[in-house]
Structure formats: structure tokens, C-alpha cells
Amino acid sequence: MPERSAARALVEAIGRGFEEFEPPAVRDSVDGPLGWPGYDDQRARAAGRSGAEESVLCGRAQVGELPAVLVAFDFGYLGGSVGEAAGARIVAAFDRARELRVPVVSLVASGGSRMQEGICALRQLQEIARACLLARRDGIPHVTVLRNPTTGGMWAALSAGADVVLAEPGAAVAFGGSRVRGPGDTGEAFTAEGKLADGQVDRIVDDADLPAVLADLVRLLHPQRTSPDPAPVPASLAGGEPPATGWEAVQRARAADRPRAAVYLDAYFATRFEIGGDRAGGRDTGMLCGFGEHEGRTVAFAAQTGTANTPAGFRTAARLVRLADQLGLPVLTLVDTPGASNDAAAEHGGVGPAIAELFTAVAEARVPITTLVIGEGGSGGALALAAPGRTWITADGYFAVIAPESAAAILKRDPAEVPDLAGHLRLRPQDLLDLGFVQGIAR
Structure with missing residues (x-):
């Protein structure tokens, strides 16, 4: 033997x-x-x-x-x-x-x-x-x-x-x-x-x-690392003051050299472990999810990376939020997406039910969720990850019901009117603060 x-x-x-x-x-x-x-x-x-x-x-x-x-x-x-x-x-x-x-x-x-x-x-x-x-x-x-x-x-x-x-x-x-x-x-x-x-x-x-x-x-x-306290709002990595116009806000959020989710996560966490996949056959690298150590305690995170998220991305984020709720861990979400994927593959994959699943997970969570908008906040695909009453935004972010270009298409406006429509949408950080959607502009 x-x-x-x-x-x-x-x-x-x-x-x-x-x-x-x-x-x-x-x-x-x-x-x-x-x-x-x-x-x-x-x-x-x-x-x-x-x-x-x-x-x-x-x-x-x-x-x-x-x-x-x-x-x-x-x-x-x-x-x-x-x-x-x-x-x-x-x-x-x-x-x-x-x-x-x-x-x-x-x-x-x-x-x-x-x-x-x-x-x-x-x-x-x-x-x-x-x-x-x-x-x-x-x-x-x-x-x-x-x-x-x-x-x-x-x-x-x-x-x-x-x-x-x-x-x-x-x-x-x-x-x-x-x-x-x-x-x-x-x-x-x-x-x-x-x-x-x-x-x-x-x-x-x-x-x-x-x-x-x-x-x-x-x-x-x-x-033993559970905590009832919300995750602190990350410090903004954006430079300068909030944009003067709506179109400037959109352009700054879309800038290639703007700090993205991975940079924010590196600055916020001493160490982190990422989980990936929706357990149903899909994986979306545009949604980073996992657990990290911040100031000696564990915080769960779900962060968009600036791409249009697929159904798998929304389901993975929902999985993360439910798991954090189960374990009693506060959640940090970073919003940055032009919107949900809306092609045929996304529709076949159930993008609508996937977004609904994430909305439900956020609404049901008993643990506190803190959200920082770090770039584009594109319609429902962004809103699904945002915490009601606990959302902040950086100076180079925006949030809108629809992209200005799509608004022009729906209203049958000339493309030259897109910058003007961006102003009417009131999507700048200071607009969102005035409208009560965000609690503050992160510094």
C-alpha cells in the first residue's frame, strides 16, 4: 500500500x-x-x-x-x-x-x-x-x-x-x-x-x-470578510473640469486615451481575482467581474470596458452581483459602454432577457452597490449596471437615453445636427447632477 x-x-x-x-x-x-x-x-x-x-x-x-x-x-x-x-x-x-x-x-x-x-x-x-x-x-x-x-x-x-x-x-x-x-x-x-x-x-x-x-x-x-458598508467611490482618473457642451462630453468619453476599467481597478484594489463566464455557454471580455481587496476588505466588482456588451456579459455581471449578495460583500460597478450589442447574434442570445436579469439582480441585492460612470453611459445597457441612488460620474463621462447619432436617425435630422442634439439630451456630468441621476462628480 x-x-x-x-x-x-x-x-x-x-x-x-x-x-x-x-x-x-x-x-x-x-x-x-x-x-x-x-x-x-x-x-x-x-x-x-x-x-x-x-x-x-x-x-x-x-x-x-x-x-x-x-x-x-x-x-x-x-x-x-x-x-x-x-x-x-x-x-x-x-x-x-x-x-x-x-x-x-x-x-x-x-x-x-x-x-x-x-x-x-x-x-x-x-x-x-x-x-x-x-x-x-x-x-x-x-x-x-x-x-x-x-x-x-x-x-x-x-x-x-x-x-x-x-x-x-x-x-x-x-x-x-x-x-x-x-x-x-x-x-x-x-x-x-x-x-x-x-x-x-x-x-x-x-x-x-x-x-x-x-x-x-x-x-x-x-x-469573516463580509461588511455592511458600501464600497467607497473610486478617485477619478480624469483630468480637467466637466465639459462645456454635450458634444464635448461625448467626445471626451469616446477618446481612445481615456482611462478605462482595468486602470481604475488596478488603482482601486491591492489585489483582485477575476471570474468570467455566464455558466450558460458564453463569455464577454468586455465585462470584468470578480473580487478585490480594498483598504483591507473584500469588494466585488463588475466593470464595463468600453465595448458593446453581449448577453453573456450581462449574465456574468448578474452572476457576480448575486454571488456578492450571497456572500455579504459590497459591490463596485464601473459603467462604460456605448450600449448593449444589438446585432442578430445578440438577439439570438437573448440580450433583452440578459439585461433584465442584471436589472433584477441589482434591484434584489441586499448588499450596497456603488457605481462610478467612467466613460460612456449608453442607454439601458449601461443603466442595468448602475445602482439607483448610489451613482457617481467622472468629468469625462456621460449618460444618455440614446446616443446623439441614433437620436438624429430616429428624428430624421441631418448628421450635422448631432452636436446640437447632444446638448438637448443633457448628458453632461453637471446635467446629470442637476437632474438628480448622479450623487456627485468624482474628483
């Missing part, structure tokens, strides 16, 4: 002082609940080869500065499959995390439910999903790491619904394993890289970097 299992080696590499939880008692019978011929011998051989007593190892450890509950799968034990005993361990681990008020880190490498235990194994997915839900309701963050392979029920019931999804390079990730898929069902769609492109994974992390990345996430998302 190996000196230590692969799961134990993994948890000891990630956390200090790992203490295994006492496994819950489960029913025991000859060859399992189905009486599967030779099942007891299979388990004994698996234990001898892997050094593991079960396919899952659960316990508590220091991950960086703070404690977390670790759930580690051992693929060497019957392919990391989950039966009654493994399912009970996972559920108990989430229950302990709720008691201890610490995050859960699941390190998954599994082929799914254990065939030799039949429906008794399959129904563990319901128990695990419920344990994840209860932890979510209690504000306990769950970070998962997709290792090779992560397929079947553990992808669907445990990992896919985690708050942050990491993956190791090249990992096979799919609901159906390679042996049960059709012969032509191969390729990137069934890999971690494919899931990243499709917005189902937040980041791919090399093994060497994993301990540090998990330490950062545990620190940023730990329940």
Missing part, C-alpha cells in the same frame, strides 16, 4: 495542518446495497493500490492565512466514483463548513456515481446538491477545482454550481465520460479549455500555482 494516498498528498500540498474529519457511519452489507458480486474485493484492491479508504477525503486545513474545509477526490480509488459512503462524507463536510463558518474547497477527480451501488449511489447527487444549497444560503463560499477527469454527477451536482470554478490544464470535463459518449463526440468541448471558452470555468490554473491561487480566494471570500 502507498505511504499516503494521492488525495492526502494533494490536501497537504494545498493546506497546512490538515485534520481529517471522522467519516459518517453508513450502512454496511456484503458487496454493498445491491449485493454486487465481488464488490467487496474490488474495494479492498482499490484501497491497496491507492492507499485510500474511500474515494473522497474530507477535513480542515489552513489554506494560506485562513482555515477552509477541503474535499479531495482520489481517482485511484474506483475512479473517484461516489457511492453512499463517499456521498455521506461530502455532505458532512459541507455541514461542518457551515458550523465552522469557513469556505469549502472541493478538489474533484471523478467518473461519477458508483455503478456497483446503483440508484443508492445516484441519489447521492440529490444529497450533495442540497448540502451545497444549504451552504450557499448560509453565505459559505465554495471553490471547486476540476482535475482530470471530472465527469458525470460530480461535475453536475458538485462542481458546476460552485461559486468559483478552477480547472487544471487539459482536464477532461464533461457530463458524459469518454466511454459512454458517441464515437464522434471528442475535442475541446469536453476539456477544461473548452469549458473556459464556453463560460463554464473561471480560470485554468497550473498545479504549481494552485496553492497560492486558492489561498487568495479563501482570503477574499472568507465569511
Whole structure:
């Protein structure tokens, strides 16, 4: 038998002082609940080869500065499959995390439910999903790491619904394993890289970097870092006074050398971790979302980068706002978009429902949201990210019901009248302050 299992080696590499939880008692019978011929011998051989007593190892450890509950799968034990005993361990681990008020880190490498235990194994997915839900309701963050392979029920019931999804390079990730898929069902769609492109994974992390990345996430998302106070308004990086005319406001907001979201985020946060993807097949690099450390506490952020956002961008921002609300973290939003994408692809992708989802997430949030308009505020695609009653603007920003050029098209005006229409729209920072839309012009 190996000196230590692969799961134990993994948890000891990630956390200090790992203490295994006492496994819950489960029913025991000859060859399992189905009486599967030779099942007891299979388990004994698996234990001898892997050094593991079960396919899952659960316990508590220091991950960086703070404690977390670790759930580690051992693929060497019957392919990391989950039966009654493994399912009970996972559920108990989430229950302990709720008691201890610490995050859960699941390190998954599994082929799914254990065939030799039949429906008794399959129904563990319901128990695990419920344990994840209860932890979510209690504000306990769950970070998962997709290792090779992560397929079947553990992808669907445990990992896919985690708050942050990491993956190791090249990992096979799919609901159906390679042996049960059709012969032509191969390729990137069934890999971690494919899931990243499709917005189902937040980041791919090399093994060497994993301990540090998990330490950062545990620190940023730990329940002890919640705060009822709003995120402070970022300092403006714009130079000069507010524009004299509406058209000047538009031109300044569209200037190529104006400070954009990434510059603001770098100035505001000491460190930050970005999440990406709407978990529904889409990713929009024009919407930066994640968590950062500002003046010693965690603030969630959703920031537009100056592009026309796609449905995936709005859904990702809604995901971020809901997650921050769940974890009790204040939110900072940076508005900068000429408007939502309005081409055929956006319509097929449900841009209207996606914007509605973000409006709803902002309206439902119990945590405070602070908004700074740092550039273009283009109609509903910008307004969906703005906090009612807590919105500020920089001197090089504007906010309008419609772009001046589009206003001219609708009114059948000559293009030469666009600058004049910009004035009528009253979109300058000082106009927005006078109209009560913004609370101030950031300095």
C-alpha cells in the first residue's frame, strides 16, 4: 500500500495542518446495497493500490492565512466514483463548513456515481446538491477545482454550481465520460479549455500555482470578510473640469486615451481575482467581474470596458452581483459602454432577457452597490449596471437615453445636427447632477 494516498498528498500540498474529519457511519452489507458480486474485493484492491479508504477525503486545513474545509477526490480509488459512503462524507463536510463558518474547497477527480451501488449511489447527487444549497444560503463560499477527469454527477451536482470554478490544464470535463459518449463526440468541448471558452470555468490554473491561487480566494471570500458598508467611490482618473457642451462630453468619453476599467481597478484594489463566464455557454471580455481587496476588505466588482456588451456579459455581471449578495460583500460597478450589442447574434442570445436579469439582480441585492460612470453611459445597457441612488460620474463621462447619432436617425435630422442634439439630451456630468441621476462628480 502507498505511504499516503494521492488525495492526502494533494490536501497537504494545498493546506497546512490538515485534520481529517471522522467519516459518517453508513450502512454496511456484503458487496454493498445491491449485493454486487465481488464488490467487496474490488474495494479492498482499490484501497491497496491507492492507499485510500474511500474515494473522497474530507477535513480542515489552513489554506494560506485562513482555515477552509477541503474535499479531495482520489481517482485511484474506483475512479473517484461516489457511492453512499463517499456521498455521506461530502455532505458532512459541507455541514461542518457551515458550523465552522469557513469556505469549502472541493478538489474533484471523478467518473461519477458508483455503478456497483446503483440508484443508492445516484441519489447521492440529490444529497450533495442540497448540502451545497444549504451552504450557499448560509453565505459559505465554495471553490471547486476540476482535475482530470471530472465527469458525470460530480461535475453536475458538485462542481458546476460552485461559486468559483478552477480547472487544471487539459482536464477532461464533461457530463458524459469518454466511454459512454458517441464515437464522434471528442475535442475541446469536453476539456477544461473548452469549458473556459464556453463560460463554464473561471480560470485554468497550473498545479504549481494552485496553492497560492486558492489561498487568495479563501482570503477574499472568507465569511469573516463580509461588511455592511458600501464600497467607497473610486478617485477619478480624469483630468480637467466637466465639459462645456454635450458634444464635448461625448467626445471626451469616446477618446481612445481615456482611462478605462482595468486602470481604475488596478488603482482601486491591492489585489483582485477575476471570474468570467455566464455558466450558460458564453463569455464577454468586455465585462470584468470578480473580487478585490480594498483598504483591507473584500469588494466585488463588475466593470464595463468600453465595448458593446453581449448577453453573456450581462449574465456574468448578474452572476457576480448575486454571488456578492450571497456572500455579504459590497459591490463596485464601473459603467462604460456605448450600449448593449444589438446585432442578430445578440438577439439570438437573448440580450433583452440578459439585461433584465442584471436589472433584477441589482434591484434584489441586499448588499450596497456603488457605481462610478467612467466613460460612456449608453442607454439601458449601461443603466442595468448602475445602482439607483448610489451613482457617481467622472468629468469625462456621460449618460444618455440614446446616443446623439441614433437620436438624429430616429428624428430624421441631418448628421450635422448631432452636436446640437447632444446638448438637448443633457448628458453632461453637471446635467446629470442637476437632474438628480448622479450623487456627485468624482474628483
